[in-house]
Amino acid sequence: MGSSTPETRADILVAGAGAAGLAAAIALADAGFSVACVGRVDRRANGRTLALFEASLRFLKALGLWQKLRAKSAPIEKIRMIDATGALLSAPEAFFAASEIGLSAFGANVENDVLVETLADHAEACPGLQLVEDLLEDVRYGADLVRATTAAGKVVAAKLVVAADGRASLARTKAGLSARTWSYPQVALTALLSHEKPHRNISTEFHTRSGPCTLVPLRPLEGTPHRSSLVWLMTPEEAERRRGLDDEALADEVARQVDHLLGPMATGGARGFFPMAGMSADKLAGHRIALIGEAAHVFPPLAAQGLNLSLRDCAALVDVLEDARDGGEDIGAVRTLGAYQRARRHDITWRTNGIDLLNRSLLMDVVPVDILRGAGLFAFAMIGPLRRAIMREGVVPHGTLPRLMQKRPRLRAVPP
Ligand SMILES: Cc1cc2nc3c(=O)[nH]c(=O)nc-3n(C[C@H](O)[C@H](O)[C@H](O)COP(=O)(O)OP(=O)(O)OC[C@H]3O[C@@H](n4cnc5c(N)ncnc54)[C@H](O)[C@@H]3O)c2cc1C
Known part of the structure; x- marks a missing residue:
C-alpha cells in the first residue's frame, strides 16, 4: 500500500452488500457509527423471495425500512405442512395460524431483489454511511485498525470489520477464522x-x-x-x-x-x-472482526430461517457495539466482541442443527426415522401449547431479543 493511496476512515467497515451486510450497515449508521459498506449490490431478479418473520419486521420497522417494503410484500398468515414422502406411516397435516399466537401474520414474503434494492437505496441516503460498490481484494488486521483494499484500489481503514461477505468470506479467511463446511x-x-x-x-x-x-x-x-x-x-x-x-x-x-x-x-x-450446503464458523468474532449472515452460518432454506437469523446477528451486534462505545471501550477488541459471540452462539447452533436434522430426516428413507418425524408432526398438530411454542420460536425466538427487535424499540437519540 503506497503512502499516496487515498484512505477512507470509518468506525466500521461492513464487508459485503447483500441483504445482511446492507441491513447491518444501515442499523450501525443509525446507531451513530460512521460506516463504510463495501460490496457490489446485486439488483437482478433471481426468481427467489425471502420470508421475513415478526422479529425481523420489528427490526425493519425500527430502521424505517418496513414502511418502504410493506406494499411490496405479501403477509403470511398461515403455514401448512403436508407429508408427501409416501412413507408407510405418513405424518398428519400440520396447520399453523398466526392468530393462535396473537399475531395477524407470521411475517411477510418479498422478492430478494426488491429487498436488496430497497436496502441499497436506503443505505445510499443514510447519514454516516458510505456505500462503496466494489469488491474487497485484501483485508489486513493491525493492532488498532483494519485496512481493506478494494479491486479499484480504494483503501478503507476501520476499527472493526463486520464480515457479511457470504459463505466464502474473504474478511473471515484473512482473519484466520476457521469454518466447518458440508454439503447435501x-x-x-x-x-x-x-x-x-x-x-x-x-x-x-x-x-x-x-x-x-x-x-x-x-x-x-x-x-x-x-x-x-x-x-x-x-x-x-x-x-x-x-x-x-x-x-x-x-x-x-x-x-x-x-x-x-x-x-x-x-x-x-x-x-x-x-x-445445498451447510457452513458453521467455529468462532463468530476475533480481533477486529465480527461475522454475520452467511459469513457465519449457512443451511438449507427449510422453514425460512437464514436471513431471519442474520438480522438477529445484526441487531445483537448493534447492542454490543453501542454498549461498548457508551462504556468507552474499543469496539474492535476481542473482549468487546466476546459479548457478541456469547449473545449469538446458542441461536445459531440451535437453528443450524435443527434444520440439518429436519432436512436429513426427509432424505433418509428409513422407517424408524419416518416414525420419529411423523410423531413430531403429530405432536405439533395435536398439542396446542407445543404448537404455539414452536410457532413463537419460529417468528420471535425466546430469550432476550436485541433492542431493535423488541416490541417497543428504543427511541433514536436525537443529536443535539
Ligand atoms: C433458495 C433459498 C431460499 C431462501 N429463503 C429464505 C427465506 O425465505 N427466509 C430467510 O430468512 N432466508 C432465506 N434464505 C436464506 C437467505 O437467502 C440468506 O440467509 C441470505 O441471503 C444471506 O444473506 P447474506 O447477505 O449473508 O449473504 P449473501 O446474500 O451471499 O451476500 C454476500 C455478499 O457479499 C458479497 N461479497 C462476496 N465476496 C466479497 C468481497 N470480496 N468483497 C465485497 N463483497 C463480497 C457478495 O457479492 C454478496 O453480495 C434462502 C436461501 C436460499 C438459497
Missing part, C-alpha cells in the same frame, strides 16, 4: 409462479423424499392477482433435468407436485438453482 445431495429450484386460485396468505410445504417443495404467498401484480414463490428441493439430477424444461412444462410439474392445490400454474422470468 440437493439443489433448490426457485421460481415465481402465477396461478388460478388465491393462496389466501397461506404458505404450504409439501415434504417430499428429496426435501420440501414450498409455495409462499406473493403480492398481486396488475393483471396477475394470484402469485406465489416456489422453493423446491430436489436431487441434482432432477434439477438438471428441470433446468432443461420450458416454462410451461416446469409449471405443470410444480402443479402436479402440489396436487393442483392452486389450480393451473404459469411461470416465467429468472429461475434459481442453488446447490
Whole structure:
C-alpha cells in the first residue's frame, strides 16, 4: 500500500452488500457509527423471495425500512405442512395460524431483489454511511485498525470489520477464522409462479423424499392477482433435468407436485438453482472482526430461517457495539466482541442443527426415522401449547431479543 493511496476512515467497515451486510450497515449508521459498506449490490431478479418473520419486521420497522417494503410484500398468515414422502406411516397435516399466537401474520414474503434494492437505496441516503460498490481484494488486521483494499484500489481503514461477505468470506479467511463446511445431495429450484386460485396468505410445504417443495404467498401484480414463490428441493439430477424444461412444462410439474392445490400454474422470468450446503464458523468474532449472515452460518432454506437469523446477528451486534462505545471501550477488541459471540452462539447452533436434522430426516428413507418425524408432526398438530411454542420460536425466538427487535424499540437519540 503506497503512502499516496487515498484512505477512507470509518468506525466500521461492513464487508459485503447483500441483504445482511446492507441491513447491518444501515442499523450501525443509525446507531451513530460512521460506516463504510463495501460490496457490489446485486439488483437482478433471481426468481427467489425471502420470508421475513415478526422479529425481523420489528427490526425493519425500527430502521424505517418496513414502511418502504410493506406494499411490496405479501403477509403470511398461515403455514401448512403436508407429508408427501409416501412413507408407510405418513405424518398428519400440520396447520399453523398466526392468530393462535396473537399475531395477524407470521411475517411477510418479498422478492430478494426488491429487498436488496430497497436496502441499497436506503443505505445510499443514510447519514454516516458510505456505500462503496466494489469488491474487497485484501483485508489486513493491525493492532488498532483494519485496512481493506478494494479491486479499484480504494483503501478503507476501520476499527472493526463486520464480515457479511457470504459463505466464502474473504474478511473471515484473512482473519484466520476457521469454518466447518458440508454439503447435501440437493439443489433448490426457485421460481415465481402465477396461478388460478388465491393462496389466501397461506404458505404450504409439501415434504417430499428429496426435501420440501414450498409455495409462499406473493403480492398481486396488475393483471396477475394470484402469485406465489416456489422453493423446491430436489436431487441434482432432477434439477438438471428441470433446468432443461420450458416454462410451461416446469409449471405443470410444480402443479402436479402440489396436487393442483392452486389450480393451473404459469411461470416465467429468472429461475434459481442453488446447490445445498451447510457452513458453521467455529468462532463468530476475533480481533477486529465480527461475522454475520452467511459469513457465519449457512443451511438449507427449510422453514425460512437464514436471513431471519442474520438480522438477529445484526441487531445483537448493534447492542454490543453501542454498549461498548457508551462504556468507552474499543469496539474492535476481542473482549468487546466476546459479548457478541456469547449473545449469538446458542441461536445459531440451535437453528443450524435443527434444520440439518429436519432436512436429513426427509432424505433418509428409513422407517424408524419416518416414525420419529411423523410423531413430531403429530405432536405439533395435536398439542396446542407445543404448537404455539414452536410457532413463537419460529417468528420471535425466546430469550432476550436485541433492542431493535423488541416490541417497543428504543427511541433514536436525537443529536443535539
Ligand atoms: C433458495 C433459498 C431460499 C431462501 N429463503 C429464505 C427465506 O425465505 N427466509 C430467510 O430468512 N432466508 C432465506 N434464505 C436464506 C437467505 O437467502 C440468506 O440467509 C441470505 O441471503 C444471506 O444473506 P447474506 O447477505 O449473508 O449473504 P449473501 O446474500 O451471499 O451476500 C454476500 C455478499 O457479499 C458479497 N461479497 C462476496 N465476496 C466479497 C468481497 N470480496 N468483497 C465485497 N463483497 C463480497 C457478495 O457479492 C454478496 O453480495 C434462502 C436461501 C436460499 C438459497
